[in-house]
Amino acid sequence: xxxxxxxxxxxxxxxxxxxxxxxxxxxxxxxxxxxxxxxxxxxxxxxxxxxxxxxxxxxxxxxxxxxxxxxxxxxxxxxxxxxxxxxxxxxxxxxxxxxxxxxxxxxxxxxxxxxxxxxxxxxxxxxxxxxxxxxxxxxxxxxxxxxxxxxxxxxxxxxxxxxxxxxxxxxxxxxxxxxxxxxxxxxxxxxxxxxxxxxxxxxxxxxxxxxxxxxxxxxxxxxxxxxxxxxxxxxxxxxxxxxxxxxxxxxxxxxxx
Amino acid sequence: xxxxxxxxxxxxxxxxxxxxxxxxxxxxxxxxxxxxxxxxxxxxxxxxxxxxxxxxxxxxxxxxxxxxxxxxxxxxxxxxxxxxxxxxxxxxxxxxxxxxxxxxxxxxxxxxxxxxxxxxxxxxxxxxxxxxxxxxxxxxxxxxxxxxxxxxxxxxxxxxxxxxxxxxxxxxxxxxxxxxxxxxxxxxxxxxxxxxxxxxxxxxxxxxxxxxxxxxxxxxxxxxxxxxxxxxxxxxxxxxxxxxxxxxxxxxxxxxxxxxxxxxxxxxxxx
Ligand SMILES: Nc1ncnc2c1ncn2[C@@H]1O[C@H](COP(=O)(O)OP(=O)(O)O)[C@@H](O)[C@H]1O
Ligand SMILES: [Mg+2]
Numbered sequence: 214x215x216x217x218x219x220x221x222x223x224x225x226x227x228x229x230x231x232x233x234x235x236x237x238x239x240x241x242x243x244x245x246x247x248x249x250x251x252x253x254x255x256x257x258x259x260x261x262x263x264x265x266x267x268x269x270x271x272x273x274x275x276x277x278x279x280x281x282x283x284x285x286x287x288x289x290x291x292x293x294x295x296x297x298x299x300x301x302x303x304x305x306x307x308x309x310x311x312x313x314x315x316x317x318x319x320x321x322x323x324x325x326x327x328x329x330x331x332x333x334x335x336x337x338x339x340x341x342x343x344x345x346x347x348x349x350x351x352x353x354x355x356x357x358x359x360x361x362x363x364x365x366x367x368x369x370x371x372x373x374x375x376x377x378x379x380x381x382x383x384x385x386x387x388x389x390x391x392x393x394x395x396x397x398x399x400x401x402x403x404x405x406x407x408x409x410x411x412x413x414x415x416x417x418x419x420x421x422x423x424x425x426x427x428x429x430x431x432x433x434x435x436x437x438x439x440x441x442x443x444x445x446x447x448x449x450x451x452x453x454x455x456x457x458x459x460x461x462x463x464x465x466x467x468x469x470x
Numbered sequence: 471x472x473x474x475x476x477x478x479x480x481x482x483x484x485x486x487x488x489x490x491x492x493x494x495x496x497x498x499x500x501x502x503x504x505x506x507x508x509x510x511x512x513x514x515x516x517x518x519x520x521x522x523x524x525x526x527x528x529x530x531x532x533x534x535x536x537x538x539x540x541x542x543x544x545x546x547x548x549x550x551x552x553x554x555x556x557x558x559x560x561x562x563x564x565x566x567x568x569x570x571x572x573x574x575x576x577x578x579x580x581x582x583x584x585x586x587x588x589x590x591x592x593x594x595x596x597x598x599x600x601x602x603x604x605x606x607x608x609x610x611x612x613x614x615x616x617x618x619x620x621x622x623x624x625x626x627x628x629x630x631x632x633x634x635x636x637x638x639x640x641x642x643x644x645x646x647x648x649x650x651x652x653x654x655x656x657x658x659x660x661x662x663x664x665x666x667x668x669x670x671x672x673x674x675x676x677x678x679x680x681x682x683x684x685x686x687x688x689x690x691x692x693x694x695x696x697x698x699x700x701x702x703x704x705x706x707x708x709x710x711x712x713x714x715x716x717x718x719x720x721x722x723x724x725x726x727x728x729x730x731x732x733x734x735x736x737x738x739x740x741x
Contacts, residue, residue, distance in 0.1 A: 292647040302642040306737045316646030
């Protein structure tokens with residue numbers, strides 16, 4: 214169903230003007246994300262993590278190489294691959310409820326089919342009392358939670374998350390991580406999750422990919438040796454600490470290069 | 471102090487501060503009329519040059535009862551409003567879709583941008599003589615002039631508004647599975663609305679200003695006509711009345727559009 218395959222994918226951004234050079238954002242990336250797997254992508258900033266995600270989302274197309282989802286080439290973006298953006302891309306003129314149900318409403322999905330989910334997810338992110346509020350009336354963290362509820366209400370086979378919890382405070386972040394794992398255990402979506410937080414990457418991921426500095430390549434991958442469902446106890450497990458140490462070293466090498 | 475008395479205290483302070491600036495404005499208006507009355511009362515200038523507030527009021531009463539130049543006052547106001555509002559509405563009705571198209575098609579934008587950009591800084595009244603030569607002194611030339619002025623001030627704002635819609639918002643829409651048309655009407659248009667309305671407000675102000683200029687030159691009825699006609703015959707009170715009505719209607723238009731804008735853009739954060 215939601216298998217993502219990248220084969221020798223390279224992305225070159227053209228020069229913005231005559232003086233600047235073109236940017237090789239990612240180079241020769243090959244990866245397979247199995248159906249229902251959670252992959253976390255870490256790496257120095259500017260190494261091309263978002264570029265990889267945007268190509269899978271269909272916002273950008275590869276300069277060379279091939280990307281398939283469920284065995285098919287992708288044409289543009291669609292609700293089968295829901296993106297959670299780094300900063301909340303909400304529609305300011307719509308209420309929280311309207312934002313969350315916007316996709317299904319516009320696609321002509323009958324109300325009965327999305328209403329329960331919308332209620333459920335708005336509650337899951339703790340915003341049931343704010344459904345009639347407008348985004349400007351919410352804090353940054355609350356807006357981000359609306360975006361997450363909106364993505365989930367579309368019941369995507371694939372979730373593409375670009376540092377979604379980066380701006381949240383520690384407690385909310387922990388709640389969101391647990392919510393994500395709970396949602397995963399119900400629907401088993403395939404998840405590509407970009408983060409700069411190694412703890413988060415290990416807590417959520419089945420595998421963690423480390424990307425090299427620009428032009429970004431896949432440098433190393435690590436299996437996370439914990440079965441799901443996971444709980445926060447694992448954060449203090451020695452295997453967790455060892456793995457974290459290895460991943461940090463791998464990233465560190467890139468920064469020092 | 472108890473909690474309750476503190477609350478009423480605070481509430482009173484809030485009430486005072488809410489009315490503070492409107493009150494100051496009111497005093498300013500009364501003061502302005504007072505200075506006017508003083509100058510004319512002390513006969514510093516001849517009443518043929520500057521009539522007193524009382525004279526103007528009396529003449530206004532006369533004009534309301536008897537009309538001006540064979541037409542009731544309301545007919546003059548009606549003609550002016552008709553010309554201004556029709557030209558304004560036609561202008562923005564065309565400008566908004568054309569502006570949106572300019573940002574949608576780069577080619578169309580490249581074709582039209584320099585043309586509209588060229589006309590933008592030219593005062594619309596500069597075209598009055600041409601309009602009269604081309605379309606005569608009837609309604610066509612006036613409405614066309616206002617239409618063109620109104621169009622020009624909204625079209626570039628619409629285009630700019632569309633261009634400044636954040637890429638991420640468009641991506642979010644595409645991601646949710648919107649068709650091109652839905653994306654246009656449900657995401658890009660509302661997101662560009664603040665900028666479009668800024669243009670519409672300017673268009674409204676310009677329409678009213680251009681109207682009066684057009685009527686100064688060629689009209690048999692209208693507020694601009696009253697001013698020129700009265701000026702020609704040295705009926706200064708009538709000139710004053712014309713100016714006052716134009717000012718009051720101009721303010722009302724601005725007030726209406728601002729109220730409309732507030733309603734439409736309530737979602738915009740003020741911080
Ligand atoms: N639309 C674009 N046009 C040109 N260069 C871009 C564009 N998007 C990203 N880049 C460049 O590609 C590189 C990788 O960016 P990005 O994928 O956003 O990195 P990351 O998400 O890992 O921080 C950066 O050097 C960035 O400047
Ligand atoms: Mg990024």
